[in-house]
Amino acid sequence: MNKGKIKLGLIGGGPNSFIGIVHRIAAYMGEQYQLVGGVFDIDHASGIAFAEKLELDTSRAYESLEVFIEKELALPADERIEVVSILTPNFLHHSMAMKLVDAGFNVICEKPITITAAEAVELEQLVERKKVVFCLTHTYTGYPMVRQMKAMIAAGAIGKIQKVDAQYYQGWINPFIHDKDKRAQVWRLDPKKSGQSCCFGDIGVHAFNLIEYTTGLEVEKVLADIDTLYPDNPLDVDGTALIRTKDGVKGVICASQIATGEENNISIMVYGDKGGLKWEQENPTYLTYMQEGKPAQIFKPGNPYNAEFAQESTKIAPGHPEGLFDAMGNIYKGTALAIRGEKVREGAFPGVKDGVRGMKFIEAVLESNKQGQAWIEIK
Amino acid sequence: MNKGKIKLGLIGGGPNSFIGIVHRIAAYMGEQYQLVGGVFDIDHASGIAFAEKLELDTSRAYESLEVFIEKELALPADERIEVVSILTPNFLHHSMAMKLVDAGFNVICEKPITITAAEAVELEQLVERKKVVFCLTHTYTGYPMVRQMKAMIAAGAIGKIQKVDAQYYQGWINPFIHDKDKRAQVWRLDPKKSGQSCCFGDIGVHAFNLIEYTTGLEVEKVLADIDTLYPDNPLDVDGTALIRTKDGVKGVICASQIATGEENNISIMVYGDKGGLKWEQENPTYLTYMQEGKPAQIFKPGNPYNAEFAQESTKIAPGHPEGLFDAMGNIYKGTALAIRGEKVREGAFPGVKDGVRGMKFIEAVLESNKQGQAWIEIK
Amino acid sequence: MNKGKIKLGLIGGGPNSFIGIVHRIAAYMGEQYQLVGGVFDIDHASGIAFAEKLELDTSRAYESLEVFIEKELALPADERIEVVSILTPNFLHHSMAMKLVDAGFNVICEKPITITAAEAVELEQLVERKKVVFCLTHTYTGYPMVRQMKAMIAAGAIGKIQKVDAQYYQGWINPFIHDKDKRAQVWRLDPKKSGQSCCFGDIGVHAFNLIEYTTGLEVEKVLADIDTLYPDNPLDVDGTALIRTKDGVKGVICASQIATGEENNISIMVYGDKGGLKWEQENPTYLTYMQEGKPAQIFKPGNPYNAEFAQESTKIAPGHPEGLFDAMGNIYKGTALAIRGEKVREGAFPGVKDGVRGMKFIEAVLESNKQGQAWIEIK
Amino acid sequence: MNKGKIKLGLIGGGPNSFIGIVHRIAAYMGEQYQLVGGVFDIDHASGIAFAEKLELDTSRAYESLEVFIEKELALPADERIEVVSILTPNFLHHSMAMKLVDAGFNVICEKPITITAAEAVELEQLVERKKVVFCLTHTYTGYPMVRQMKAMIAAGAIGKIQKVDAQYYQGWINPFIHDKDKRAQVWRLDPKKSGQSCCFGDIGVHAFNLIEYTTGLEVEKVLADIDTLYPDNPLDVDGTALIRTKDGVKGVICASQIATGEENNISIMVYGDKGGLKWEQENPTYLTYMQEGKPAQIFKPGNPYNAEFAQESTKIAPGHPEGLFDAMGNIYKGTALAIRGEKVREGAFPGVKDGVRGMKFIEAVLESNKQGQAWIEIK
Structure with a gap:
């Protein structure tokens, strides 16, 4: 169903995360996404508190990526999180992206995509096979x-x-x-x-x-x-x-x-x-x-x-500066179009x-x- | 209750409104507000469609300000919209603000506040009497x-x-x-x-x-x-x-x-x-x-x-430009503090x-x- | 004779004068003028020393404007100073300009032209009657x-x-x-x-x-x-x-x-x-x-x-900045054309x-x- | 004698030369130099005409560098050109500089100093031996x-x-x-x-x-x-x-x-x-x-x-822009100090x-x- 907002999950980016606020604002900006749940913090209690603060359903503040995947996949398709933003430390990007893509989730991933080129190629092949949307947030392209x-x-x-x-x-x-x-x-x-x-x-x-x-x-x-x-x-x-x-x-x-x-x-x-x-x-x-x-x-x-x-x-209108959050917002908007299966301009989001x-x-x-x-x- | 998000209503600012998107993004930015309802369009059907698109409860997309006030006041205090942004054409600002303030709503009002100084003074007196929070969006102060x-x-x-x-x-x-x-x-x-x-x-x-x-x-x-x-x-x-x-x-x-x-x-x-x-x-x-x-x-x-x-x-961090939306976001954040009854810095929002x-x-x-x-x- | 350089005299602008160096450089720049003499200082000895430093004929470092005019007029026309730059304190501009114009000299005058508008009009009429070239150095026009x-x-x-x-x-x-x-x-x-x-x-x-x-x-x-x-x-x-x-x-x-x-x-x-x-x-x-x-x-x-x-x-060539001295040089060049009786573009020098x-x-x-x-x- | 102006000769830089006007203005600017003669053009008649235009003694508009050196050396020391600016095409810089330095002239040379590093080293040794002042006009250092x-x-x-x-x-x-x-x-x-x-x-x-x-x-x-x-x-x-x-x-x-x-x-x-x-x-x-x-x-x-x-x-005074001519003028001024045997700040001119x-x-x-x-x- 393309009508409603896209259900968004976050891995990382919880309390006090600088990059977390950038991604959440970018997601809000185009009114294309609804933040639903995620793994907001290594500490589960802290992640739940964060979900509460954002008025999310705390049952979807998961303790780990594995639980996230398991529980979300158990939900009916129209309730399930459709895209996951990975905002964890660099060394976790690859393994998390692999698991999420493998489970069929669309992914928005912070840079760097992986630690090695070989890992990136491996991920690329999986993305192609799974036919999911994968966005890498090279923000300046926005x-x-x-x-x-x-x-x-x-x-x-x-x-x-x-x-x-x-x-x-x-x-x-x-x-x-x-x-x-x-x-x-x-x-x-x-x-x-x-x-x-x-x-x-x-x-x-x-x-x-x-x-x-x-x-x-x-x-x-x-x-x-x-x-x-x-x-x-x-x-x-x-x-x-x-x-x-x-x-x-x-x-x-x-x-x-x-x-x-x-x-x-x-x-x-x-x-x-x-x-x-x-x-x-x-x-x-x-x-x-x-x-x-x-x-x-x-x-x-x-x-x-x-x-x-x-x-x-x-x-x-001209003369009213837009900045970095707006650039990231554009990338999220482009990704949303792709997730909805709509026509996407080349360059609308880095992949x-x-x-x-x-x-x-x-x-x-x-x-x-x-x-x-x-x-x-x-x- | 200060814990959750502040319930926000909009008068005007619906489909194709330039100023509407500025206010909505500003509201989302600080994660202090939840858009709940409003009078999104003169045409009620269009207003309802707009609410649907934003995944709001369409029963709170009202046909007029009068209905808005009546229905919201009928809700329990903890469900009720707490602050209303007035984004209608200039000549309507005064009368709408008067009615909303009189009904006890906090107000965020687009500029100009009124058409005449006398009207502004009248509104000022009402705001003081009703002890509501009133924000006038002189965006550049943000x-x-x-x-x-x-x-x-x-x-x-x-x-x-x-x-x-x-x-x-x-x-x-x-x-x-x-x-x-x-x-x-x-x-x-x-x-x-x-x-x-x-x-x-x-x-x-x-x-x-x-x-x-x-x-x-x-x-x-x-x-x-x-x-x-x-x-x-x-x-x-x-x-x-x-x-x-x-x-x-x-x-x-x-x-x-x-x-x-x-x-x-x-x-x-x-x-x-x-x-x-x-x-x-x-x-x-x-x-x-x-x-x-x-x-x-x-x-x-x-x-x-x-x-x-x-x-x-x-x-x-330094060197990442923020722009007009971020300025408006700051004003919304200041207003949120005031609505929550927290200490607000002088100049945190124009009044x-x-x-x-x-x-x-x-x-x-x-x-x-x-x-x-x-x-x-x-x- | 239009062939050679124009003989230039200075009133004021001697040792330690900031405006003096601006005018002299402007005069040198276009290779249209030869500095010949003047009243370089209130103190005659200092004026002579200044002339010596510039390797000028010290006999043309005069003690006063009156002597300047008298002695220069006594010289054959082709040896005589043709144009005089007035760089004295403001209150002297008018009287000095009147005397020089009346004696038939072309004049380049620092701003302000006079102390009163009436004086300026008087000077204007004399300039018109005497048909001399008069330049007022509104430098920025250069x-x-x-x-x-x-x-x-x-x-x-x-x-x-x-x-x-x-x-x-x-x-x-x-x-x-x-x-x-x-x-x-x-x-x-x-x-x-x-x-x-x-x-x-x-x-x-x-x-x-x-x-x-x-x-x-x-x-x-x-x-x-x-x-x-x-x-x-x-x-x-x-x-x-x-x-x-x-x-x-x-x-x-x-x-x-x-x-x-x-x-x-x-x-x-x-x-x-x-x-x-x-x-x-x-x-x-x-x-x-x-x-x-x-x-x-x-x-x-x-x-x-x-x-x-x-x-x-x-x-x-483009990309090599020119500055204030060059602007003044352009005004001197325009004035030189006028003194030589050549066609001068409107605006080539302020008058x-x-x-x-x-x-x-x-x-x-x-x-x-x-x-x-x-x-x-x-x- | 340090009192008077330094006698300057030019090789090249005659009519229509862009670099010629830069050097002449730089020389005029500080009122340290007097242009006396040179080899202004390959065509002798044109060089003489150029000297006439600048009101120089046409007998010092020479037909070649060799004649320049011979005739100037024949003059009494206090009449002789003391420094020569070389503004010819690149490939001539080395041989001309060698001859001039060897004859005891101070030299101001346009860039590049030579065509090869070996030539530059050769020239450096000669300059040291002859104890002349040598300035290379890296203009931006001015x-x-x-x-x-x-x-x-x-x-x-x-x-x-x-x-x-x-x-x-x-x-x-x-x-x-x-x-x-x-x-x-x-x-x-x-x-x-x-x-x-x-x-x-x-x-x-x-x-x-x-x-x-x-x-x-x-x-x-x-x-x-x-x-x-x-x-x-x-x-x-x-x-x-x-x-x-x-x-x-x-x-x-x-x-x-x-x-x-x-x-x-x-x-x-x-x-x-x-x-x-x-x-x-x-x-x-x-x-x-x-x-x-x-x-x-x-x-x-x-x-x-x-x-x-x-x-x-x-x-x-501050706020009045100076540009490229002024930069070159500073280099000429530094060189003049050195020629006069005065104390020169390190970096006052490139050498x-x-x-x-x-x-x-x-x-x-x-x-x-x-x-x-x-x-x-x-x-």
Whole structure:
């Protein structure tokens, strides 16, 4: 039945979770989802209290994923949770996603999709076999002006692409990294919790994703130089990756968590033989379009001159800024359309394929660095 | 009972309403409200369909305000709608607010609060007598950096204020105003629907409110020059108001709907004997703080260096932009606290007093212009 | 003879003069002038030393204006100084300009042209009778993007003008104004040295000039509210002027020297029925052009898409910023063309008429304020 | 004798030369130089006409460098040209500089200093032996805010540097590069005229220089990936270089001439363990200083809070933009001090060592690319 709201479950994202509130608001925003239950906390009592606070049926605040799956599957189809958002620590994403997909649930998964590329491929195959909807929340693809950029490039606004450059600079690790004890306590620097990579796994992969998302190009190989800053720190906190696409376009991805003072400075520049496009996440309502021999143009959301895809991604009149929650809301809206079986625009939400591409990119970056900055193919 | 969500009703804001989606998202955002019912549309069938789409109990999609009040009052107190958002056309705000307040409902009211200052005063008295919570949605006061500005000024960051300047420029009327037939069809230019003023009533009053909100100063008198552009257009589409505060501070408020190409350019600059502060709505995450003899500083949301009030008004880490929906969400959150009887920070939501001040300002502007730009006191 | 460089004399602007270096560099820049002599300092010995430092013929470092005129007139015409820049304190401009013009010299005069409007008119009549070239250095008119703005408006890019807004905010008086002794020592606050007005005389008039320069409109009347901040301070340090042009366009001019933290923030916005244009002096290489329903465009100097007038006002390839010295250099270049009797583009340099307009504006502002904010015509 | 102006000669830079006007204005600006003669054009008659136009002694408009040297050396020392600016095509810089230095002239040389690193080293040795002043015009080092950045880093404002990133993006080659005939005619793409590298030789080296200039770090090795875009184009038009400094700091230099729509977008970001600094050439009057846990600060020229070096590099009050000509003027001023034998601040002008470093960097970039992106040491 496509009429009502989609029943949503959450794994993780309970009390005091920053990412939890982002997902819940995104779900509320489009009025497409109804939060029904989930595993809100490792501590069952706390999860029940959370459900109470949100006025949910506490019987659907489960103690574990296994119980969640068992109990929900036992419900009649029209009462059952249809889609589950996985907001747990990184190392749990893969196993949880596998179980949920295997049980037939649609899944919305926080990044990173898995810890290894092999796991991502395994998950991709399962998703395809199970024919469920799988959304990977590369949030920045939900911004209207990122979608406008994608639409303009697809429409030929900048011609044949000849250079790509994306950057993601943060400084948040700086206060921790210089002290041996402090850095040992940062979970993102702990391979067991964080995975193989910190900087490229957490943020560099966003820059990579933005390039493939907006341009439609496929990165073929990378050469990367990464930095752990201290020998006892096992994971990268900074690095640069040279890239080449299948079409021979060269480019660069810069990422850093020791860019002291930077907050969340992700930006992308794409240049073609007819023009260029630039976008920065911290000023997300401005897209700069440069054309050979003409004044640069500033595209802003909410205007009829934008592509349909961008127009659909705005809820409000021009000049009223929308932000990160709205971007995530757009991704949830796109996913809802897919769950309902409606026609979905390409790019309406990132999927399992984006996850596989990202994990392969991260592994290629690490391998390149290990080999002393060799070119590594992303197969 | 303070535990559960606050039961929310809506009057207006149904299908295809731009302002409706803003209020609903704002209500969802803080997880403080549960939308229960309302009068969603003039057409009852359409209102019921809307309730169905949102999976509400259709029996609470009422045909009129009168029925709404009667039926809700008949419910047990713990089932009853506790707060009602009024999102109807301007000319209905006053009478609806009077009826709802009189019946004991808390109210969240779209701007303008009423059509005349006298009506606003009447409403203010009723609100005081009935001791209900009344929120007027001057949305821009919900931005974290506006609240930071208010907190910094209160803390003396710029010293004694010596100059204020606020501007609200839009261009949206330009495509309609130059054609006699077209301008006759713009509802905002129709005194019956829009009230006494278009430009100052709709946007100039926001600039006025931002000044009083951030500075704590009270504007004592105004001298205004307004423009209808064409003699057959009964309402202002542009104008400038000189202002003086009780403390003798001089300032200016510029407003225009014929500033062709401008989208929603509202900004405020306040200068004191120790420093200055500047903020622009279209780049809401930047607050510029200038001090005598020092480099300007750029304050951004989500940072611990901000005042508590500003910190509480952000949901996310620094560098992730929040926008208009988040600003409205903050106002809804503040209102929820008040409804629950909890301690509420001054400025957490604009109230009936702001409405009275705004209406008096608008009438003073009109009177000043009528008298050929005379100084008119705001009593 | 038009072949060689124009012989330039300076009155004032000697050692340690800030404005002196601006004019000399402006003169050198276009390689149109040769500095030959002048009255460089009240102290003759210091003036001679200055001439020596600049490797000038010290016999042409005169002790007074009278001697300057006498000695130069005694020289053969082809050796004589052809144009004199007046860089003395404000109160001397008028008498010096009168003497020089009367003696047949071309004049480049710093702002303000005179202390009163009557003096300016007197000077204007003499200039017309003597048929000399007279340049008043409203420096901001020399910026390429201001000229582009003028050219675009003249070419109809924004259609019929319907709103003008110019602002000039500084904070430099703030450190002096709050202390009775300090403010008594600021020469700009001393009517004997500064003239009738401080804020409007020094900076407000620039905003006025920019409006008339870029739009071609003539301001017909003004209503102004000015502020001295302290009763014992005789001159304005802040104010706002409502304006109306002959064609009925309304607008506003805001000026302040107590906008704490502001450096030299002069900006102009002009809106027509087809589009709008915005420019800010502190970012002088960007001109924003907004059109109904289209993305805003950013015009930058050095590009072939600019009007000829703007192109001629840049010396360098796009992307290499030019600044204030270059703007003044453009005005000197325009003046040189006029002195040589060559065809000069309208607007290539501001003239005596701009001086008369400015003085009348200042007097109207003061009179309006004196009458309690009445409308005063600029005759 | 230190009293008078320094006698300046020019080689090249005559009629219609873009770079000629930059150098002449820079020389005039500080009133330290007097242009006396030179070899203004390959065509002697045209050179003489140019001298006439500038009112120079035409007997010092020489037909060749050889004649220039012979005739000037024949003059008494106090009449002789003391410093010569070399503004000829790239391939002539080395031989001309060698001859001039060998003859004892001080030299101001346009970039690139030579075609090969070996030539640069040869020149460096001669300069040292001859004890002349040698200035290489890396113009961007003349901006006040670049000097402020250098001074702040030296003073420890950002602590120990941990990441550097510089970029130089232009799009000017785009209109020519895609057509086989057109690109064959671009002199910068002709190795005979331009040298071994186009993009890195012309602009990438500026980014490299800015890094070493502002940080004081020495780049030890590079790994570069460059792009000619078409196989028949012999020279690079785009590329990225990974860098490592002697202290183990990692960084990246991005350069492109096919960044379509970019004008002259050179920027630098340096991050340390205490803060970060960012500067962009197209907005040269803003320097962003970020500190851990504090609002970012915006430094602007002309303010007493700046370092002395930066203060000395501004001629005017805050808020009046200075640009590229002023930057070059600062370099000329620094060179003048050195020629006069006065104390010169480190960094007051770039010298032959900067030229040697730059050429070695360029050759390392090319070698790295040739070897398939290997790490190459800069010896």
